[in-house]
Amino acid sequence: MKKFTIGALAIAFSFNAFAQEQVNTEAVQKIRKExxxxxxxxxxxxxxxxxxxxxxxxxxxxxxxxxxxxxxxxxxxxxxxxxxxxxxxGKGWSVERYYAATTAPFYRPIIGYPKAWTPGTNGPIKSEVVLIKADTVTDLEKYKGKLAGKIVVIESVMVQPLKNSYTPDVTRYTDEKLAEMAAAAPAVPGQARPGGRGGNNQMAMMMRMRQNRAAINEMLLQEKVGLILTYARGNYGTFFTSNGASYAVDAKPVAPELEVSAEDFLHILRLLRAGQKVEVEADVKTTFYPQDxxxxxxxxxxxxxxxxxxxxxxxxxxxxxxxxxxxxxxxxxxxxxxxxxxxxxxxxxxxxxxxxxxxxxxxxxxxxxxxxxxxxxxxxxxxxxxxxxxxxxxxxxxxxxxxxxxxxxxxxxxxxxxxxxxxxxxxxxxxxxxxxxxxxxxxxxxxxxxxxxxxxxxxxxxxxxxxxxxxxxxxxxxxxxxxxxxxxxxxxxxxxxxxxxxxxxxxxxxxxxxxxxxxxxx
Amino acid sequence: MKKFTIGALAIAFSFNAFAQEQVNTEAVQKIRKExxxxxxxxxxxxxxxxxxxxxxxxxxxxxxxxxxxxxxxxxxxxxxxxxxxxxxxGKGWSVERYYAATTAPFYRPIIGYPKAWTPGTNGPIKSEVVLIKADTVTDLEKYKGKLAGKIVVIESVMVQPLKNSYTPDVTRYTDEKLAEMAAAAPAVPGQARPGGRGGNNQMAMMMRMRQNRAAINEMLLQEKVGLILTYARGNYGTFFTSNGASYAVDAKPVAPELEVSAEDFLHILRLLRAGQKVEVEADVKTTFYPQDxxxxxxxxxxxxxxxxxxxxxxxxxxxxxxxxxxxxxxxxxxxxxxxxxxxxxxxxxxxxxxxxxxxxxxxxxxxxxxxxxxxxxxxxxxxxxxxxxxxxxxxxxxxxxxxxxxxxxxxxxxxxxxxxxxxxxxxxxxxxxxxxxxxxxxxxxxxxxxxxxxxxxxxxxxxxxxxxxxxxxxxxxxxxxxxxxxxxxxxxxxxxxxxxxxxxxxxxxxxxxxxxxxxxxx
The missing domain is CATH 3.40.630.10 (Zn peptidases)
Incomplete structure (x- = not known):
């Protein structure tokens, strides 16, 4: 077993402020070099x-x-x-094919991807896109019998126009920011994290929206909808994947669903809101692996x-x-x-x-x-x-x-x-x-x-x-x-x-x- | 015909520095409001x-x-x-279908688009990707008879890894920059623009590369290549279209060619350079309109x-x-x-x-x-x-x-x-x-x-x-x-x-x- 010696400089350096803790400068030099x-x-x-x-x-x-x-x-x-x-x-899952494009009012490929653990379209599909507007479960009645094989978008107040960012995408910590982190006080146990999800009103609204969305998803599945197009955060061709569908072996089935880049989603949504006809074609193949x-x-x-x-x-x-x-x-x-x-x-x-x-x-x-x-x-x-x-x-x-x-x-x-x-x-x-x-x-x-x-x-x-x-x-x-x-x-x-x-x-x-x-x- | 009067404030304002030039403030107000x-x-x-x-x-x-x-x-x-x-x-042109994906070593859709005025693939194609390395026309001999229907990438020293940008994507002119523009001297006629394309050496190199690329393109066409994948500038899912192929009615035919986003292109290129097998599938349909x-x-x-x-x-x-x-x-x-x-x-x-x-x-x-x-x-x-x-x-x-x-x-x-x-x-x-x-x-x-x-x-x-x-x-x-x-x-x-x-x-x-x-x- 090797004994480590500490160089004079290191002693002067480390033992000044932190007298108890040893640093093996010879080892540090080897590690740095490698x-x-x-x-x-x-x-x-x-x-x-x-x-x-x-x-x-x-x-x-x-x-x-x-x-x-x-x-x-x-x-x-x-x-x-x-x-x-x-x-x-739970189940494994993979994508073997992703193709989606807007074909009316003009041709434009859609940057997006299947939401994790969702099924594919079972071959190519093409349909006019239906905008689902439902604030309550009762509002869903009007869609019954009309959505089989259709491509749909679900209206949501959460989807907002993109905003310009005047700050760089890539940043490093400044010395000031690091000094601030070094001076931070310990967290008080049990204290809520600042910058959370907003007040009770907002939480309640989000809960209602989630329940509403769950009811819509259930209806869409029963109606055998062809494909759901869902807004994905991001911009300029970058999109963020949200959480996937359930990977549990006994998970309830879900409808095929794409996460669609903001630009392509907003394009479709603006057209639908304006009453314009939108047509989309897609071909999505995914595979589940329930074996191991x-x-x-x-x-x-x-x-x-x-x-x-x-x-x-x-x-x-x-x-x-x-x-x-x-x-x-x-x-x-x-x-x-x-x-x-x-x-x-x-x-x-x-x-x-x-x-x-x-x-x-x-x-x-x-x-x-x-x-x-x-x-x-x-x-x-x-x-x-x-x-x-x-x-x-x-x-x-x-x-x-x-x-x-x-x-x-x-x-x-x-x-x-x-x-x-x-x-x-x-x-x-x-x-x-x-x-x-x-x-x-x-x-x-x-x-x-x-x-x-x-x-x-x-x-x-x-x-x-x-x-x-x-x-x-x-x-x-x-x-x-x-x-x-x-x-x-x-x-x-x-x-x-x-x-x-x-x-x-x-x-x-x-x-x-x-x-x-x-x-x-x- | 209406006669326009000028408000007192406007006179004080405009006629001070620019005594000759009239501004109709009433009209300006109407225009601003509208x-x-x-x-x-x-x-x-x-x-x-x-x-x-x-x-x-x-x-x-x-x-x-x-x-x-x-x-x-x-x-x-x-x-x-x-x-x-x-x-x-010259000829009109449009895209009716764009699909491309890397299928080996794993599945990944390719963000890209047909280069303007290029033909489609005439149905779905799939092939191992061939990396064309040719510094001279003689180097092309080795590819003859081997490229029919193949998807190819042309090696080029111009393709460099992406670099991080620490500046914002979106900017506005500052007062300082505008003041600098206001103080600019008139251009001297015949003087070369600064910030041009570099010195004679670089120009000569680019000329050689362009000639070389033209020879490669000619060979690829003769060999009935399936599809060329070409690097497109940009990053994070944004890509820049370069100039298209010729739209002249009597233009020589060209091979199908995609402009591929930097990330997807570099992925394929790194794999090919390392000797890894890459497979791509694509389905591109474009239409020419030579009528009007x-x-x-x-x-x-x-x-x-x-x-x-x-x-x-x-x-x-x-x-x-x-x-x-x-x-x-x-x-x-x-x-x-x-x-x-x-x-x-x-x-x-x-x-x-x-x-x-x-x-x-x-x-x-x-x-x-x-x-x-x-x-x-x-x-x-x-x-x-x-x-x-x-x-x-x-x-x-x-x-x-x-x-x-x-x-x-x-x-x-x-x-x-x-x-x-x-x-x-x-x-x-x-x-x-x-x-x-x-x-x-x-x-x-x-x-x-x-x-x-x-x-x-x-x-x-x-x-x-x-x-x-x-x-x-x-x-x-x-x-x-x-x-x-x-x-x-x-x-x-x-x-x-x-x-x-x-x-x-x-x-x-x-x-x-x-x-x-x-x-x-x-």
Whole structure:
């Protein structure tokens, strides 16, 4: 077992502000050299996005992806590379054909895509488009017997004209914004998140609209409607996929439905509102795969080598699944690429860690963090019971990446104040790469929350926003082109160092108080 | 005939700096009220973009558009509304079906469109994609006999990865930029435009590449290739149409060719460069219309009422044709909408002009200002001869609009210093709308140049850039959504006042020196 010495400069640097926390500058130099000069991030990116493609949970795409990942991990020399089932997901689904065009008043192809887990049109269809206007269920009576095989649009006050944006699509955090994040106060437990969904009135209206929409959908199915065209957020040819239909094995059938780019949808809607005849033709083929309903994460390890610590674990990961209309490049090939590259870097510098380092490429994050939640439940604890399994005591920390291609600029503590000085010290050697901010704040919406939910230290890094929220997150334009090599390199280098130091640290990362059991999710 | 009085405030305002030039503030008030409060710009916009659609020269779309325009002008009470042939254009062309998708390594629909005036695939085709690599004609030998029915991509060093843009898509001119334009020096005749196509080396390289590409195209046609996929500039689902194939009646045949959005093209190219198998399927149907090769402008008038001046003319216009992949909303429905609205405003305020006011919606601007050049040649002078026709002496000025949806912020003098104080005075009542800049500079690329070429005062207004260069000019995303009502209203109001004052002015607008005959265009 190798002993690490700390260079004089590093001592002067790290021990000044954070006297307790050690940084191994020799290891940092090796990691930087490997991560910044011998990077494989774009090779990995090419495989996952251009060759494998979209990776919707339980689709043929993600299965190809998992097979590739196990093979790649094995080639890297990682141990115990495997697909590990986290539980039951539901049906797989894929698209084999998407064609739609407006044919009257003139020909124009429609940029759009089938809503996930919806059936196809069962061959080419063509019809005048019917505008469904119904504020109440009674209003639906007038459509009965008239919609078989028809293409329809459902009127909604939620659909508004596009507005110009005078701000850039791609942005990075400024020093001011990062300073603000660093100075943030801890969240008060139980306090509602600001910037939520508006007041009770708006919530009530949305509930009514949702119920109304459910009634309309039910009617459309009974009437054997041909195809529903639904507005998709976005502009200029970019559209955002919303949540799909149910993937449950026993899900009620739904009608064929396309998510249509804003320009093409609004074109049709303006014409229909003006009483103009609109005709659309479409040919959509999708396939369901009800055979294997299980979901799988991909797991691989660099086994620990220290007698006392090798049973302890450092975990890192990101979700490997994506939505279906792009190639899931920033959401979340990016996080997967970086974490795979972290493992490659650590193997390339021939690191023999004290603790075991374990990577997880999560499944079905997009449908509710299913892969990580299932894994945490099997390995650590069920948050509804909080009876701790043996591994719960063995995990030092879990690091997650899932906010796009933007470089790591720091880390969210998720309220874990005890980790602040440690992470601040570990970031010090990367100030030149722009990563220096530790914030007490929480960030949500991804897999570290599965760990946080059972009192385990789970962290997501702060990443430059880039075009994640404007153009790539869940869009048809989330492709290889969006991946910025320099950013991915920096992130892999910084996270490799975090994982390195977590594995070598005398103690595990401090924990927050254990949470109480929560009510089961339905 | 009504006599116009000038309010005290206006006298103080206009006569201070520009003592000679009169502004009729009563008329301005009427025009502002009609243009800003009773605007029909969005109704006109809806007709031209959503109902009529793309208006490629000599296509069924522009024919529908011209019929509508003549009808609308007649309903407005304009006189002599007609389609007037400017000469021979060539074949019409339209798209009836566009479908293309990558089917291996995975399914992904391709955002793209047929290059104008190319044939379709004659039914569905599907093939492995062949990457054509040829630096010289000799390199083509190896492909002979292997390409029949195949889908191909031509390797080119010009195709580069996409870069992030950290600037907004939509912008307006700042006061600083406008001040800079106002202070510009006149262009020195014969001096090369700055920001051109680079040095001799680059020109030579482009010439070689063009010749090489022509040889490749010839070979592909002989080999009966199935479909060429060509890179189209743009990003995030927006792509720019380049020039089409030849529309000449006796044009040599060309192979079917798609312009493919950057993301989809680069995906295929990266895979091919890496030696991965790529399969594409497509079904493209286009139609040629060789029956009527003539091109037509749409013309309408408000006849002059002054005995001495009614034979004199004020003209206004913009091109009505567009490229085919969007609905030509900003290029140039916008200019057409504004100029049509100008005529509507002038009729609505019951204006009886001294001079005749004539609107022209030009044809085939996109292929070389054909409609306006043909009209100028028939009515005013042939620039290659400069023998002046009688109407040459009768035209006061021609006003053009063709820079997108952005509001008028001023006017380009095209080097005509004599018009400076006149226009400055006429802009004064619109400073509150942001229009105040008169620049001596030229602007090019549109129909006022046809007038300027024969020594007639032809002007294009300064317009806010908006997303014209970034997202709409010649793109598939140039749709109704891009039209900003407030901007169109302002432009129509300001231009209506310009046209009004030009018709009522004692003298015609001053002219520059007559140009010498130029060499014929080929």
């Amino acid at each position: 991560g910044l000069e011998n990077s494989k991030v774009m090779d990995i990116a090419f495989q996952i996005t251009d060759v494998i493609g979209p990776r919707l949970a339980n689709s043929p795409g993600i299965k190809r992806g998992r097979d590739w990942a196990v093979k790649y991990f094995t080639e890297l020399g990682l141990k115990n590379a495997k697909q590990e089932s986290w539980g039951d997901f 309903v299980k979901g799988y994460n991909v797991i691989a390890e660099i086994p620990g080598t220290d007698k006392k610590l090798k049973d302890e674990i450092v975990m890192l990961g990101g979700h490997f699944d994506s939505w279906h209309s792009g190639t899931g490049a920033t959401d979340n090939a990016a996080g997967s690429i970086v974490m795979i590259e972290v493992m490659r870097i650590l193997k390339a510098i021939d690191f023999k860690p004290k603790r075991t380092i374990r990577i997880a490429l999560w499944d079905a994050e997009e449908q509710g963090l299913h892969g990580s939640r299932g894994y945490v439940k099997q390995h650590f604890a069920d948050p509804t019971k909080m009876e701790l399994l043996p591994e719960h005591g063995k995990l030092s920390a879990y690091y997650n990446l899932d906010n796009g291609t933007g470089a790591v600029r720091g880390i969210y503590l998720q309220g874990n104040a005890g980790a602040k000085d440690i992470f601040q010290a570990w970031l010090n050697p990367f100030a030149d790469l722009g990563a220096k901010t530790v914030t007490i704040s929480n960030t949500g919406g991804t897999d570290h929350q599965a760990y946080d939910a059972v009192g385990l230290p789970g962290f997501q890094f702060i990443q430059d926003p880039m075009d994640y929220n404007t153009r790539t997150h869940h869009t048809n334009q989330d492709t290889y082109d969006r991946l910025v090599e320099d950013d991915l390199k920096k992130s892999a280098t910084i996270i490799a160092s975090f994982v390195y130091h977590t594995s070598e640290r005398a103690e595990k990362i401090p924990r927050k108080e254990l949470p109480k059991p929560v009510a089961p999710r339905n | 243009g800003l409060e009773n605007s029909k710009v969005m109704d006109i916009a809806f007709q031209i973009t959503d109902v009529i659609g793309p208006r490629l020269a000599n296509s069924p779309g522009i024919k529908r558009g011209r019929d509508w325009a003549v009808k609308y002008f007649t309903e407005l009470g304009l006189k002599n509304a007609k389609q007037e042939s400017w000469g021979d254009f 090769v003539k091109g037509y402008n749409v013309i309408a008038e408000i006849p002059g009422t002054d005995k001495k001046l009614k034979d004199e003319i004020v003209m206004l216009g913009g091109h009505f044709d567009s490229w085919h992949s969007g609905t030509g909303a900003t290029d140039n429905a916008a200019g057409s909408i504004v100029m049509i609205e100008v005529m509507r405003i002038l009729k609505a305020i019951d204006f009886k002009p001294k001079r005749t006011i004539r609107i022209a919606l030009w044809d085939a601007e996109e292929q070389g200002l054909h409609g306006s050049r043909g009209y100028v040649k028939q009515h005013f002078a042939d620039p290659t001869k400069m023998e002046l026709l009688p109407e040459h002496g009768k035209l006061s000025a021609y006003y053009n609009l063709d820079n997108g949806t952005g509001a008028v912020r001023g006017i380009y003098l095209q080097g005509n210093a004599g018009a400076k104080d006149i226009f400055q005075a006429w802009l004064n009542p619109f400073a509150d709308l942001g229009a105040k800049t008169v620049t001596i500079s030229n602007t090019g690329g549109t129909d006022h140049q046809a007038y300027d070429a024969v020594g007639l005062p032809g002007f294009q207004f300064i317009q806010d850039p908006m997303d014209y260069n970034t997202r709409t000019h010649h793109t598939n995303q140039d749709t109704y959504d891009r039209l900003v009502e407030d901007d169109l209203k302002k432009s129509a109001t300001i231009i209506a006042s310009f046209v009004y004052h030009t018709s009522e002015r004692a003298e015609k607008i001053p002219r520059k020196e007559l140009p010498k005959p130029v060499a014929p265009r080929n």
